[in-house]
Amino acid sequence: MELELTAPVGELTRCLVDVPSVSGDEAALADAVQYALTGIPGLRVDRDGDAVVARTSLGLPSRVVLAGHLDTVPLADNLPARLDGGRLYGCGTSDMKAGVAIALRLAATLPLTDPGALRHDITWICYDNEEVTAARNGLRRLAERHREWLDGDLAILMEPTAGEIEAGCQGTLRVVVTLSGTRAHSARSWLGDNAIHKAGEVLRRLADYQPRSVTLDGCTYREGLSAVRVEGGVAGNVIPDECRVTVNFRFAPDRTGDGAIAHVREVLSGYDVAVTDLAGGAPPGLAAPAAAAFVAATGRTPVAKYGWTDVARFAELGIPALNYGPGDPNLAHTRDEYVELAAIDAGERLLRDYLS
The missing domain is CATH 3.40.630.10 (Zn peptidases)
Structure with a gap:
């Protein structure tokens, strides 16, 4: 052309x-x-x-x-x-x-x-x-x-x-939170440990999160910490033994990439958090x-x-x-x-x- x-x-x-x-x-x-x-x-x-x-x-x-x-x-x-x-x-x-x-x-x-x-x-x-x-x-x-x-x-x-x-x-950071459990037949759910149910606490922390607003040179940047994907499940009759929650953090440019990672790990302390993508602001x-x-x-x-x-x-x-x-x-x-x-x-x- x-x-x-x-x-x-x-x-x-x-x-x-x-x-x-x-x-x-x-x-x-x-x-x-x-x-x-x-x-x-x-x-x-x-x-x-x-x-x-x-x-x-x-x-x-x-x-x-x-x-x-x-x-x-x-x-x-x-x-x-x-x-x-x-x-x-x-x-x-x-x-x-x-x-x-x-x-x-x-x-x-x-x-x-x-x-x-x-x-x-x-x-x-x-x-x-x-x-x-x-x-x-x-x-x-x-x-x-x-x-x-x-x-x-x-x-x-x-x-x-x-x-x-x-x-x-803004900077952007993506992490995956992995929840582990025990697989079982859903008819005998008490024998398993449902990994998807464990995601509830992760989602609650994200829903309760209070983001910052930061003003630099007269420009106000609003942060946000959000679940953007949830993956889990094996079959309609199986208690799942793994669930993954992808979380995106949009952070103000006064934070470094390392600082953003540390902040997300603090919010999600106690969970397996793996960084999958990072670009500083x-x-x-x-x-x-x-x-x-x-x-x-x-x-x-x-x-x-x-x-x-x-x-x-x-x-x-x-x-x-x-x-x-x-x-x-x-x-x-x-x-x-x-x-x-x-x-x-x-x-x-x-x-x-x-x-x-």
Whole structure:
């Protein structure tokens, strides 16, 4: 497929959405992005796996990174995209192909060979496997293999924020609590020890848990500790000897990953708790000069990011990062996901004014 990056940004969004790119299957879209960027004067284009990176080299005193993931969650009978009034419906419209479309159109329409026309050198990063476990994340792979490709004074993650600036992000931790019992025939239940029944106390502790709210740089982060999956049972006539409860902890960025693990173990003390996934959060970082300049230029009041995003990965590298994109985060991953065309247009105008 060939992408026309100079098309109106809503039309470009639709083209991106109509290329299925569920996590792990981004190659076709990455091919199209790479091909389209390679033809733009003033850009060096590199690729690693299904991540594509393009950079200007004008020698300007600062560099801004525009980053967005190409992958989506699994389809829910919501392709191809459809237009209804001022809304574009389809998988990935909000999270986050509208944001990627803005970034790509800017690459094709900004004067990238004229150092007097831009305020910053610019890096574009379109990467894979953001919607799955951290170990597969394409930006993580780039940081390990090509650290210099990610360098910048400010990274803007084109995550859906409804056109607001969302600073930092929560950390996320998943653990599995395993309850053990003794298997028996359900007709003689007194001979067994029901592992599923033992999960009741774990669920009670989670239901009674009082989460913190933490304010950093004027942004308030709310924590949450929740059971997200319960597995157990052998057959309809068997007392189960094992039950597993998966618990997700979304924690404020003032906690370290180790601190989050210790907290969950304390809440669930006395139980077998195994960590299965961990990604640390990111503080707002609004005091960094480049972040403060972006906030001032946009006139927005930053708020906390609920959820984990790759601003955390940039923060680990010492690069200030913010979330900004046209999609509504409440629509992400839903069957009826959509984006307002007016919001995409507004996002393009704001970033064009900031960069040029």
